Amino acid sequence: MKRQANVRIKTLKIDGIDVGAREGETILELARENGIHIPTLCHLDGVSDWGGCRLCLIEIKGSNRLVPACMAQAEEGMEVFTKTPRLVTYRKMILDLLLSERNHVCAVCVSNGHCDLQSMAQELGNTHVGLPYLNPSLPVDATHPYFIMDHNRCILCQRCVRVCREIEGAQTKGAMGRGIEVRIIHDLNEPWGQSLTCTSCGKCVQVCPTGALLQRGKAVGEMVKRRDFLPYLQMMRED
Amino acid sequence: MNNFPDLTLLTPLLERYNGRSREALLPLLHEAQALYGWLPREVQEAVSRTLRVPLADVHGVIEFYTMFYNKPTSRRVIRVCDDIACRLRGSADFIAALEARLGLRSGETSSDGSVTYERVPCLGMCEHGPNALHNDDPAGNLTPADVDNFLARAHPEPRIQKHGGPLLKLARAGKVIPWSLSDYEQHGGYTTLRKALAMTPEAIIATIEASKILGRGGAMFPTGLKWRFTRNAPGTPAEKHVIANADESEPGTFKDRGLLEEDPFGLIEAMTIAAYAIGAENGWIFVRGEYPRAYRRLATAVARARQAGYLGHNILGKEDFHFDIQVRLGAGAYICGEETALFEAIEGKRGFPRIKPPFPTTHGLFQQPTTINNVETLMAAMAVLTIGLEEWLKIGTPDSPGTKWFCLSGHVAKPGVYELPFGLTIRELIELAGGVPGDRQIQAVLMGGAAGVFLPPDRLDLPLTYESAKANNFPIGSGVVMVFDETADMRYALYQLAHFFAHESCGKCYPCQLGTQRQLEILQRVLHNGGSTPADKAALEDVGFAMTHTSLCGLGQTAATAVLSATQLWPELIVANQR
Numbered sequence: 004m005k006r007q008a009n010v011r012i013k014t015l016k017i018d019g020i021d022v023g024a025r026e027g028e029t030i031l032e033l034a035r036e037n038g039i040h041i042p043t044l045c046h047l048d049g050v051s052d053w054g055g056c057r058l059c060l061i062e063i064k065g066s067n068r069l070v071p072a073c074m075a076q077a078e079e080g081m082e083v084f085t086k087t088p089r090l091v092t093y094r095k096m097i098l099d100l101l102l103s104e105r106n107h108v109c110a111v112c113v114s115n116g117h118c119d120l121q122s123m124a125q126e127l128g129n130t131h132v133g134l135p136y137l138n139p140s141l142p143v144d145a146t147h148p149y150f151i152m153d154h155n156r157c158i159l160c161q162r163c164v165r166v167c168r169e170i171e172g173a174q175t176k177g178a179m180g181r182g183i184e185v186r187i188i189h190d191l192n193e194p195w196g197q198s199l200t201c202t203s204c205g206k207c208v209q210v211c212p213t214g215a216l217l218q219r220g221k222a223v224g225e226m227v228k229r230r231d232f233l234p235y236l237q238m239m240r241e242d
Numbered sequence: 243m244n245n246f247p248d249l250t251l252l253t254p255l256l257e258r259y260n261g262r263s264r265e266a267l268l269p270l271l272h273e274a275q276a277l278y279g280w281l282p283r284e285v286q287e288a289v290s291r292t293l294r295v296p297l298a299d300v301h302g303v304i305e306f307y308t309m310f311y312n313k314p315t316s317r318r319v320i321r322v323c324d325d326i327a328c329r330l331r332g333s334a335d336f337i338a339a340l341e342a343r344l345g346l347r348s349g350e351t352s353s354d355g356s357v358t359y360e361r362v363p364c365l366g367m368c369e370h371g372p373n374a375l376h377n378d379d380p381a382g383n384l385t386p387a388d389v390d391n392f393l394a395r396a397h398p399e400p401r402i403q404k405h406g407g408p409l410l411k412l413a414r415a416g417k418v419i420p421w422s423l424s425d426y427e428q429h430g431g432y433t434t435l436r437k438a439l440a441m442t443p444e445a446i447i448a449t450i451e452a453s454k455i456l457g458r459g460g461a462m463f464p465t466g467l468k469w470r471f472t473r474n475a476p477g478t479p480a481e482k483h484v485i486a487n488a489d490e491s492e493p494g495t496f497k498d499r500g501l502l503e504e505d506p507f508g509l510i511e512a513m514t515i516a517a518y519a520i521g522a523e524n525g526w527i528f529v530r531g532e533y534p535r536a537y538r539r540l541a542t543a544v545a546r547a548r549q550a551g552y553l554g555h556n557i558l559g560k561e562d563f564h565f566d567i568q569v570r571l572g573a574g575a576y577i578c579g580e581e582t583a584l585f586e587a588i589e590g591k592r593g594f595p596r597i598k599p600p601f602p603t604t605h606g607l608f609q610q611p612t613t614i615n616n617v618e619t620l621m622a623a624m625a626v627l628t629i630g631l632e633e634w635l636k637i638g639t640p641d642s643p644g645t646k647w648f649c650l651s652g653h654v655a656k657p658g659v660y661e662l663p664f665g666l667t668i669r670e671l672i673e674l675a676g677g678v679p680g681d682r683q684i685q686a687v688l689m690g691g692a693a694g695v696f697l698p699p700d701r702l703d704l705p706l707t708y709e710s711a712k713a714n715n716f717p718i719g720s721g722v723v724m725v726f727d728e729t730a731d732m733r734y735a736l737y738q739l740a741h742f743f744a745h746e747s748c749g750k751c752y753p754c755q756l757g758t759q760r761q762l763e764i765l766q767r768v769l770h771n772g773g774s775t776p777a778d779k780a781a782l783e784d785v786g787f788a789m790t791h792t793s794l795c796g797l798g799q800t801a802a803t804a805v806l807s808a809t810q811l812w813p814e815l816i817v818a819n820q821r
Contacts, residue, residue: 093753
């Protein structure tokens, strides 16, 4: 790593463990370096942070406010807690809301067994969905020659939007609507296959945490995503 | 019907905007929509090319703001307030009469394309409820008998109803001609700026700090401190901003509208003083899209102030003091009253709030140091300099000096904006407004707006001060005092609150995006079934607490407070008659 020269190390505590942080490092990065796991769905190494999923919320001693670890900077003397009872409760609640919103049916999903949302439910112990399912009727966009977008499985983490913008530079993907109506769109909300700006690079598919973005021709459980290219691309660009 | 828009209409507009960047997106969309009534796809593509904004973002922005239209819409749009305060004053009857007359339901355009009709959230004219907007023309106190007059635009325009005293911030409103600079000068305008320019910026900030002004929009951040942080933030004056947040969209809030419409030069002068104290050269006024009359008057006032040299370079001969203001019109999004969402809106993006820190005083508009103040806050700061710190501190209470604008609406005899010193009790304030009409009793008072809490009749003797609000756990917020008499249907009010937040949630963070929707569904069931199941009651509370504590911005953090206060006060509203 290039940044290591002339840096002041900040010392703080995460869950009682003494850790040292570089200037500008976030709590999430720091926790990961030290083997402390903080759950997150919208964070993606290599693109900017979004802060929307609220699963990485942490508590900082002296403050009543919960802050997202992905965007909280490590500061000297901080005492951070990542697994307090109220955090655990809220994470489960948020995941419950998410699981009940669209049509997340693992048994028939291409990403069954390779899905960040499914893993998160296992990790947080959400064995049941406590809220009534909304069962919305959402379209599947299969107009693209290589890829498919299934809105039924989208969790609006905006990873695809960010990677399309920040890594590929195509700026094809965006979001429309508000609140519960937010949808991922291509250009002026046209079918993906008709987008003039999409380069068909497929990065969005690889970063999608669920089965919302998939390659054509994949059957149940076959869609395995490759994420490794992103930090690699990022590193090559920095050099 | 011809589906192909005449793009030659657009050419002069695009030429005018050519070379500008993304911050011109909202103004350009407003102007383009004025040509066609809506924004056809070809127009969206042309806008995207001109400002070099991705297609997906142009579309996303149009879809975000409710006053931009993506499908054929008439140039004539009728918007009727369907929110709580108007409902209390009988809007249901007017709406029924209007819908029968038009033969349209909300969101529909007549088959000949001559009129589009919408029911909308609070239009900020609650003292004139039931109210509506006919394109840019506001109308108030509407009854079913007024439908024809309203449609003919023959209904008189409502004017500010101001009461109370001492009128420090509303001194000129209603007395001056809002578009006349000379009239403003004759009524003492620009004397305070002259006084301020004779002081050092440091001295002004120290005065404002000593005045103990807290943000009047509801967040109650110390104003002097905010100014100091921005002044001390790294950056030249050309890189710093002063923003007047005139996006008041909190249901029941209409306090700033009076000033914006009746004393626009007052706000310009107040912003100029703030800019001098902070050392900022860029001013912005962001007015909500539902205030077209205020926008027109502000735009006129800014142009005239600029012409007369009150804005621009070396203002009033002060060497190196440059300041100018741009007025921006929102397009229907409550979330844009949140300061960071407002920055995004000015920058031409969807109004998604940002995560703080970093705070606006160092990373605000365009990531530059920014002071963003509510309109009333800026007027309060100017009032301190006008009357002097000593006089200011004599008004109100020691910990809450000065005056506050309270918005009285609902079941009171004289609704309106009341500028009053801090310290009156809620009951005294309601009595000042003539009390509840008829012999009816108060059932509840909503304090602080949709994001506030309900108080029962036995808690109305609490004084309206910051210290009492904190001790007694109610918000002063934006000054909303909405009175519900014994005849009011509280279940319907809760449903309206929930509907408002579900409609206005931006969708960025899960707890608010999904939680506001769940809250709405449950309260809808409560309304229709006359109660809920125990599971629903538990879910309402669980979702409410999760939203309050985990949402990204103030909208989600307060979307459940009024509802939760109601479930505690009147559990029978939620669980009675369960099926």
